[in-house]
Amino acid sequence: MSKVTVVGAGNVGATCANVLAFNEVADEVVMLDVKEGVSEGKAMDMMQCAQLLGFDTTVVGCTNDYEKTANSDVVVITSGIPRKPGMTREELIGVNAGIVKTVAENLLKYSPNAILVVVSNPMDTLTYLALKTLGLPKNRIIGMGGALDSSRFKYFLSQALGCNANEVEGMVIGGHGDTTMIPLTRYATYKGMPVSQFLSAEKLEEVAAATMVGGATLTKLLGTSAWYAPGAASAFVVEAILHNQMKMVPCSVSLEGEYGQDDICIGVPVILGRNGIERIVEIELNEDEKAKFEASADAVRATNGALKEVGAL
16 A cells, blocks of 8 residues: 655645546545645545546545654655745745744654655755754655756747657756756757757757746746646656656755765756665766856755754754
């Protein structure tokens, strides 16, 4: 029996749970929220889809009852206040750091062997907070951001190419922020061929720029953070872990010398499997990409510094 807990039954958390159930990723999905009745209602709503969509996963909702999350294999933390128009991810840190730390500690009381997938923003900094405060091995603490950013990158590439997004490959590394992520246009491919054979350098720069502000663009349009792609990206990471798929996915992970970085959680390609992070993949970066990665790491460290300011570390 496999079990996943999703903390936070808001838009992102509920979408993640729904995708997990519809794709039968786990036998049981538990949604936990602080607001009375929300997770219970959404779980009931999802379960009323079971015979319509033909899935057998059981979805359970609960209000602050961590006992119901016991023996979870993977825990997805989406809780925290959402990003509002004009708000940076960094501005969320004061409130969300306290929420994530408390939630994670409560979860681990009942699921001491769980792998944590952090979605709450600022994601790289809250992943680092989990690493520093929970005492878990680094392979069990994963920030989801790179999976989402890479999906957005592939969308914008497919739009520029006028092709099926499933035939495009591309990765985004670096921090999960509008100015810190690095879409690796040099490595992007269309049916195994470099996209530079089909798109001009100028067009690729446009694609990279659109990717970097992908979240902010949606926030401006929607009036709040996006949820379909973030929820699906979270479920994608969970499935890769739970089903031991050994997929290469960019995620925010603890670096100890890789890419010339230490004491930081930042997005790099990793192999995801049953142990969480099976290994970090070091790809060769050119001088421009190295400089961008260094700048991204500096920005993430600056945000991490706020954890001490708010007393989270």
